[in-house]
Amino acid sequence: xxxxxxxxxxxxxxxxxAIAILITFFLNLISTFLGxxxxxxxxxxxxxxxxxxxISINNDNYLTSPADGxxxxxxxxxxxxxxxxxxxxxxxxxxxxxVFDCHVNRTPCEGKISEIFYxxxxxxxxxxxxxxxxxxxxxxxxxxxxxxxxxxxxxxxLIARRIVCETSKDQELKQGDRIGMIRFGSRVDVYFQxxxxxxxxxxxxxxxxxxxxxx
Numbered sequence: 001x002x003x004x005x006x007x008x009x010x011x012x013x014x015x016x017x018a019i020a021i022l023i024t025f026f027l028n029l030i031s032t033f034l035g036x037x038x039x040x041x042x043x044x045x046x047x048x049x050x051x052x053x054x055i056s057i058n059n060d061n062y063l064t065s066p067a068d069g070x071x072x073x074x075x076x077x078x079x080x081x082x083x084x085x086x087x088x089x090x091x092x093x094x095x096x097x098x099v100f101d102c103h104v105n106r107t108p109c110e111g112k113i114s115e116i117f118y119x120x121x122x123x124x125x126x127x128x129x130x131x132x133x134x135x136x137x138x139x140x141x142x143x144x145x146x147x148x149x150x151x152x153x154x155x156x157x158l159i160a161r162r163i164v165c166e167t168s169k170d171q172e173l174k175q176g177d178r179i180g181m182i183r184f185g186s187r188v189d190v191y192f193q194x195x196x197x198x199x200x201x202x203x204x205x206x207x208x209x210x211x212x213x214x215x
Contacts, residue, residue, distance in 0.1 A: 064209060148193060164181045
C-alpha cells in the first residue's frame with residue numbers, strides 16, 4: 001500500500017525534489033501561505049518524477065504503450081526521414097503526456113535497439129502535429145522478434161527542456177522495459193507495420209501495460 005502512496009521516483013527527480021524542498025523551506029520563513037504553495041509544488045515534483053513498476057503482456061503479437069497519457073492521433077504516414085525510412089509506410093500513434101502523467105517511457109515490444117538518433121529542435125506545444133517535425137526529439141529504432149522495425153520517438157514539449165535516454169545501441173530489451181524519460185509536458189510517437197491499432201483518439205494509456213495494437 002505504501003508504494004502506491006509513496007512510489008519510488010526516477011533518479012532525474014532527486015535534484016528537482018531537493019530544490020523544491022529548499023525553496024519551500026525559505027518560503028515558509030517568509031509566510032505560512034507561501035510555504036503551503038511551496039509544499040504543493042514539492043508534492044507535485046515528487047509525483048511528476050514517479051517511476052512505478054509496470055507489468056507488460058510479454059507477447060510479440062501485441063504492442064504496448066510507450067507512455068502514460070492520451071492518444072492524440074492515429075494515422076498512416078511515411079517513416080521518419082531521420083532514420084531513412086521515408087520510403088516506407090507506417091501507422092503512427094501519438095501519445096500526449098501532460099504535466100500530471102508519469103513521464104518514464106518504455107519499449108512497446110521486445111527487441112534490439114538498432115539505432116538511436118537525437119535531433120535538436122524547437123519547443124512548440126507537444127500536442128501540435130508540427131511537433132513531430134520541429135521539436136527536439138530522440139528516435140529509437142527497435143528490431144522486434146519478427147525482424148520488423150518499431151520506432152519510438154520522444155518529443156520535447158512547450159515546457160520540457162531535456163530528453164533523457166537510458167538505453168544504448170544494440171541493447172536487448174524486453175517488452176515494457178524503460179528506455180528513458182522526458183522532463184515535463186511532452187509527447188511520444190510510435191511507428192509500426194503489420195499491427196492493427198486497438199486504441200482510439202482520446203483514450204488514456206499506461207506505459208508498458210495498455211495494449212496499443214495487435215497482429
